[in-house]
Amino acid sequence: MFIFKDQVAFVTGGASGIGYAIACSLAKRGAKVVVADIDVEQTEKVLKDIPGEAIGIKLNVADRANWLAAKEETESKFGEVGILINNAGVIDNPFAPIAEREFLDYPYEKWDRMININLAGVANGIKTFGPTMRKNRCGHIVNTSSTQGLIPTAGLAAYSVSKFGVVAITESLRDELAPFDVGVSVLFPGATASRIALNALKDAGVSVADGTRMASGLDPAVVGEMVVEGIKNNKLYIITHGEYRKYCEDRFARIIAEFTDTPVSPDYSPDKPLPATREWARDKYVRKV
Numbered sequence: 001m002f003i004f005k006d007q008v009a010f011v012t013g014g015a016s017g018i019g020y021a022i023a024c025s026l027a028k029r030g031a032k033v034v035v036a037d038i039d040v041e042q043t044e045k046v047l048k049d050i051p052g053e054a055i056g057i058k059l060n061v062a063d064r065a066n067w068l069a070a071k072e073e074t075e076s077k078f079g080e081v082g083i084l085i086n087n088a089g090v091i092d093n094p095f096a097p098i099a100e101r102e103f104l105d106y107p108y109e110k111w112d113r114m115i116n117i118n119l120a121g122v123a124n125g126i127k128t129f130g131p132t133m134r135k136n137r138c139g140h141i142v143n144t145s146s147t148q149g150l151i152p153t154a155g156l157a158a159y160s161v162s163k164f165g166v167v168a169i170t171e172s173l174r175d176e177l178a179p180f181d182v183g184v185s186v187l188f189p190g191a192t193a194s195r196i197a198l199n200a201l202k203d204a205g206v207s208v209a210d211g212t213r214m215a216s217g218l219d220p221a222v223v224g225e226m227v228v229e230g231i232k233n234n235k236l237y238i239i240t241h242g243e244y245r246k247y248c249e250d251r252f253a254r255i256i257a258e259f260t261d262t263p264v265s266p267d268y269s270p271d272k273p274l275p276a277t278r279e280w281a282r283d284k285y286v287r288k289v
């Protein structure tokens, strides 16, 4: 049973939407929460509403020097981190014409930014706090993906790549850290009523009313509670929107169907672990402790 009380929880993107809701759900269970966000003003606004002990730290998840400084500050104020929520993320301007978002016309600057925040930001968090959790043989990491980490869609390639990457890193890391009793989960939110679209408009230079959040979508507080349950039960996948089941089934059915006519390679032996599968990795790479 995971004990939340007095754990130090580091939540990126904790000043808004899903991150803020996760921070509140953890604080309610007695965790000491670090709201780590690039938006200092918003962090200050929300800190007082977190139902428990909380501090704010300015962090750009894409900046590794920032991570080092954040680790030092967290440890000096609260102690070592036991829960890491790698949640900060961005989307492109949702109202931009589709032609501007298609991959061939998608500018490199946008690609770099998306990958650096949504994917490298998660890797940076893991590499900053993961070693301490492994050393302490205790902890949990949650990485936020998206339904776009399950089903890629035209016009959203860069976002999808970043979110598929989050799934890959989670699944590898989960097997690597399981022998050390550190859990790793990936969160797949569907539409959730946060400020993500408004933040994207701001990033695109469009002015938006302060305090507004996306009009429709699941209440982030529900997602926050789902994440706490996911940690408690050490779930690999935390999926928030059941309506995506059909689209996952369709995608996997298309992949499986292709195997029907694909021959098995001549050097395959069912008696040996197949290279680059979980069984093979378990034999080769996952440390016995």
Ligand SMILES: NC(=O)c1ccc[n+]([C@@H]2O[C@H](COP(=O)([O-])OP(=O)(O)OC[C@H]3O[C@@H](n4cnc5c(N)ncnc54)[C@H](O)[C@@H]3O)[C@@H](O)[C@H]2O)c1
Binding pocket: 012, 013, 014, 015, 016, 017, 018, 019, 036, 037, 038, 039, 042, 059, 060, 061, 062, 087, 088, 089, 090, 091, 117, 144, 145, 146, 147, 188, 189, 190, 191, 192, 193, 194, 195, 196, 197, 199, 217
């Ligand atoms: N809201 C949705 O419908 C939805 C759906 C699927 C996935 N997600 C994912 O959920 C996560 C949280 O998004 P949200 O909807 O709560 O959005 P949000 O915009 O309300 O909150 C995101 C927070 O991340 C912060 N942030 C942005 N860039 C940062 C950076 N470089 N470093 C540190 N902090 C940064 C923002 O300041 C903001 O406070 C994201 O990873 C997003 O991709 C959201």
